[in-house]
Amino acid sequence: MSNAWIDINLDAIAHNYREITQHLSQGARVMAVVKADAYGLGAVPIAQTLQKLGCEAFAVTTVEEGLILRQQGIQGIILVLGPVSSKQIEGALEADLQLTIGDFSILTQCATVAAQLGKEAQVHLKLETGMGRTGFFEKDWEDLAESLKAADSINPVGIYTHLARAALLDRTYTQQQYDTFQRGVKKMEQHGFVGLWKHICNSAAFLDYPEWHLDFIRTGTLLVGHFPSTSFAGMLKLQDPWIAKAQIVSLRQVPKGTFVGYQSIYRTKAETRLAVIPVGYADGFGVQPHFIPQGFWDFIKIIIKNFLALCGIFVGQETVAWQGHSIRVAGKIGMQLTVLDVGRLTCQVGDVVILPLRRTQANPRMLRQYWSEERLITKREIKEGYLQTYPE
Numbered sequence: 001m002s003n004a005w006i007d008i009n010l011d012a013i014a015h016n017y018r019e020i021t022q023h024l025s026q027g028a029r030v031m032a033v034v035k036a037d038a039y040g041l042g043a044v045p046i047a048q049t050l051q052k053l054g055c056e057a058f059a060v061t062t063v064e065e066g067l068i069l070r071q072q073g074i075q076g077i078i079l080v081l082g083p084v085s086s087k088q089i090e091g092a093l094e095a096d097l098q099l100t101i102g103d104f105s106i107l108t109q110c111a112t113v114a115a116q117l118g119k120e121a122q123v124h125l126k127l128e129t130g131m132g133r134t135g136f137f138e139k140d141w142e143d144l145a146e147s148l149k150a151a152d153s154i155n156p157v158g159i160y161t162h163l164a165r166a167a168l169l170d171r172t173y174t175q176q177q178y179d180t181f182q183r184g185v186k187k188m189e190q191h192g193f194v195g196l197w198k199h200i201c202n203s204a205a206f207l208d209y210p211e212w213h214l215d216f217i218r219t220g221t222l223l224v225g226h227f228p229s230t231s232f233a234g235m236l237k238l239q240d241p242w243i244a245k246a247q248i249v250s251l252r253q254v255p256k257g258t259f260v261g262y263q264s265i266y267r268t269k270a271e272t273r274l275a276v277i278p279v280g281y282a283d284g285f286g287v288q289p290h291f292i293p294q295g296f297w298d299f300i301k302i303i304i305k306n307f308l309a310l311c312g313i314f315v316g317q318e319t320v321a322w323q324g325h326s327i328r329v330a331g332k333i334g335m336q337l338t339v340l341d342v343g344r345l346t347c348q349v350g351d352v353v354i355l356p357l358r359r360t361q362a363n364p365r366m367l368r369q370y371w372s373e374e375r376l377i378t379k380r381e382i383k384e385g386y387l388q389t390y391p392e
Helices: 010-021 035-039 043-052 063-071 086-094 104-117 138-150 172-190 203-208 296-310 379-383
Strands: 004-009 029-033 057-060 077-080 098-101 121-126 154-160 197-201 216-219 242-247 250-254 272-277 319-322 325-329 338-341 352-355 367-371
Touching: 004 010, 010 029, 010 043, 010 367, 029 043, 035 043, 043 057, 043 063, 057 063, 063 077, 063 086, 086 098, 086 104, 098 104, 098 154, 104 121, 104 138, 104 154, 138 172, 154 172, 172 197, 197 203, 203 216, 325 338
Parallel strands: 004 367, 029 057, 029 216, 057 077, 077 098, 098 121, 121 154, 154 197, 197 216
Antiparallel strands: 004 242, 242 352, 250 272, 272 338, 319 325, 319 352
């Protein structure tokens, strides 16, 4: 048995989906974003759960992610949001994946491969409205429409864009993106491309702009129990389906003044007990994304935090939870082993602690256990191929 694992409550996923659908505008549907292995929860079991609830559309970033869903029985719409290479198009079309067309090169390649296969490629047109990542610029929309007319093997079924600042309080930029998107939709309709599925709302826009729900809303963050920012907290009654856990594998008493960990940056201030848990930065523990300061005072806070660390004072140091107690990490987090200063707490070897692990950074080798009211997917089933795509 693994000494570190992740419990995932499928009932919480189901609850969040129902909560979202209750707030949909009339005529809109959920496109469940299960990219990056469903934000680390496991794309296949999450998609299977949602499909049973009636979810008809899923979005992924890559063709490989879409093929895995198809191979595991996911029906309906699977939209690949990211750009695709010519080598990926054939497999995508054979599996009836819907592709995003965001530049003329992909459009040409997709049309060629579809014609060779004798298939019709269902695609969504991606418009660039202010994200600066992928999509057709406004100056290219006329040429896009003409190119689509000439490509008999391409069948546009959707049109969308991606919002850059939907989670911010200032709505000016987001409104500009929406207005640009509507101009693009109108341009395509003028050329005869009517009835396209329209989608612009991510999780933040779904909450803040109900009048923009259109045909689909794309949400992943809300499904896995997170709000896109603290300003949205409480707008839905979400449940967190994710708990990362580890067992204490070693425990010993040490005297005052004991140095702990690499570079000896931690020294015990009194006689205490040190516990070891079998997780580290290789598992995503303590790994943080790089954040850009949001304003002057945010920048100052970062400077102060780094200065205090230089002085041996660690603000915001990682902690784990044990029976309602917060236990801090002693020293630097190791690659696969981390030391905790448990003080006078009565924890023992084998006791379980809860880890503040970022979902998308969690090592996929950490065993996922999928819980629901009906049953627990057992480790034996995983080994025998219930989740063939997850080599736990």
